[in-house]
Amino acid sequence: MIPRPPRSSESTAAEASAWADVLVRQRLLHATVRMPTGQWLVQDHPDGPVRLLLGPADILALAAAITHHTRSTRPGS
Template sequence: MVARPRSGHRSYHGGIVIPARYPRTRMPSSAEAGAWAEVLVRHQLLHAAVLAPTGQWLVQHHPDAPVRVLDGATAMVDLAAEIQHHIRTTRNHTR
């Protein structure tokens, strides 16, 4: 059975469905997305995150992983939220 995103849910890496805890009240700015990208790279949660001239983000999880193209600031902030959620749920399962 394949999990399908419902209204208010997001897909994480094409399989796990994550409910949106808080509906977005505004669109993230490119500065906010850049700050999240910097934090994710600094804490080694992403290998690289680069803002392209088109406004898209090029992200790579590991040095040998394929490069993903994210469509703008909202996608970058969503990725940061997904990574945080994954860390928190994994941490809770190992305690």
């Protein structure tokens, strides 16, 4: 695997929104809501607790963790 170069800029709200939408559409998260403060409310399951994420970087970190977990638990990986 070729390593990615380090990010040259901070995470943007648009990038975080796009990932949040993908995670919900793929049913990897139940819900995400961006607050006017730039924080995010995230719920894994309909009856699960709601978590507060502080900003776009936290959404991207969550997306990376979910993606890594999903790929590492696939059969044959």
